[in-house]
Amino acid sequence: MSVETYQKAKQIIQINGDMAEFIGGQTNELIKLAEEELGMKFTGLYLDYLQTFGAGNFGAQEIYGIINDNFENSSVPDAIWYTLTERKEMNLPNNLLVIYDTGSEELFCLDFNQLNGKEPRVVSFVPGIELEKQRYDVIANDFGDFLLDLVMQEVQL
Template identity: 60%
Template sequence: MSYVNYQKAVEIMSKNKEKCHFIGERSEELIEKAEDALGIKFSRIYKEFLIKYGAGNYGAEEILGVIDDDFEESSVPDGIWYTLTEREEVDLPMNLVVIYETGGDELFCLDFNNLNEEKEPVVVAYIPGEDNKNQKYEKIADDFGDFLLQLVNIE
């Protein structure tokens, strides 16, 4: 159901364009540079989101993604920069890509070591500063499509 839920979220967003504040379309070439920088191949749903929206907000909900190819000197909502920074500063595991800040102690990440039946990464909670051996990786959503639909419905 994940891709179906992604499509539902996109449909809701397209009907509420006044709530959409996204960077906009990103090129395949830029997405490939982001994948190379992270050492990860994005899944179908997240890649489609990045190509269509890049990164930004739906209402108050900010979704991290790709802005440009400067992954060293950037800021939120650049998820590539954020992920690389967290890898350096708090030893974020290489299999995680940060997609959402909760505003609290957790980061929501795509876990590329934990794929669902559609080969989409599960969205998990990661707590910066907690030893990686003690991380619980609470499951937040079955994949990015389900997560996006949750955010859109909250808004």
């Protein structure tokens, strides 16, 4: 379980505030609205990220979350808008939530069908590849490990 890795990432972000540009924590009401829109329930580490940071970037790393309640007319780093768009345009499965775009071919998603305890694993999804040919490579055991890895990439530059 990586509550510890998530807390470490959160601490590094807060210590290096000059590198952080986040929307700010979102309300439980807005988070519930997003869950209803997507048909999924956020838990644990990612829920805390939404409540603490909302969405934004640390250095060059843009971590998607919730910006506002306009899920249809938004842009990155809005995970809800991006996920809904990918569902329509690229047949993204309903169990995936896009949280990061690599800038190349892959999107990194929380996979609510692959849980590590109660935490969804972070997997890759390649738009344009047929669903039965997707590999869903595990990028991180959970959001905490994923976030710490991104944060460490930035502070070690």
